[in-house]
Amino acid sequence: MKLYSYFRSSAAYRVRIGLNLKGLAAEIIPVHLRHNEQHAPDYAALNPQHLVPLLEDGPHRLIQSLAILEYLEETRPEPAILPPDPAGRARVRALAQVIACEIHPLDNLRVLRYLVRDLKVTNEAKDQWYRHWIVEGFDALEKLLAGAPETGRFCHGDMPGLADICLVPQVNNARLAGMDIAPWPTIQRIAAACAEIPAFAAAHPSKQPDAE
């Protein structure tokens, strides 16, 4: 397998964690987003969305991190990153989507660029925007996690899965933005539990071949 990745991309970070959890090796091919390599004709031909990650698995070319992770779960089921029961699976997917559909899309590079270039917002207002959506999302997530008997050492029980895979890169982004995670104690506790797992640690941006 080949993973087109950017060390700082949290969507690529999710897939790196998923591959590691399942013990799968993939050649990392860096695409430098800040240097606009995602818009180069060769890459745009591979992914018309001009985004990372992209996973090549034999003849299959896969985009969108959550779709890639579901594909890995279906083709390499062990160890599982989703629970076996439909209600549990729905809960884990929903927790993942609170991050992947409600926080991350608002804070990614192309959106921040639009704020500055097109809407001419100040750097301060841009940073406030960035933190605002993390606060909104983490407030909801903390309630969903802290109030649920299904929450264990990780987001769902005592094995890491899809929700943790999405949580850790988002917590990393929040910290990079200078945010303190302490107001969300369950998120903080789960992120710390994940950090102890080699599959998560090895996927960290600082451990990537293109890290700066």
Added chain:
Amino acid sequence: MKLYSYFRSSAAYRVRIGLNLKGLAAEIIPVHLRHNEQHAPDYAALNPQHLVPLLEDGPHRLIQSLAILEYLEETRPEPAILPPDPAGRARVRALAQVIACEIHPLDNLRVLRYLVRDLKVTNEAKDQWYRHWIVEGFDALEKLLAGAPETGRFCHGDMPGLADICLVPQVNNARLAGMDIAPWPTIQRIAAACAEIPAFAAAHPSKQPDAE
């Protein structure tokens, strides 16, 4: 089943289509987003994210439209809204996520409110923002659809599925914003094919009990 819905919410619209396609009845409980009913204590206790849709199925309370649709697929598999093969499923999920993770989150009500209230952007700039993310997303989607042998009468083959479920509400939003869909002929063609299916037609905002 009970579906907490808002006639104009495209995430709720997706779940309404999915329920109809599977021939499932759900009592619709309207939550008026523009009147801020999603922030009322009773609703916030049900969904800490203060968003619709929320589906109650017996003892299970489910949030996030894509997670709900996957749950319906797992608990009521016929007719299927995902293809049987992992690569096909990954393609359909990715098409759905191009909309649900890259277009819709940027154009939903809470984000438009932030642009106007906090960033003080003009109405014109807000409308431009709204259209910008649809154009970016539809450009990518059109390439992904038009260039693929898997595309049929619908996004994937000749049966409607998860990608079409996400596409139709997004096309509806684009039209409501005065956009012409003709620049994306495959999207236009698929949306027209979906409109002929009663399950899609009955889920339209104008057919809802809370329609204005």
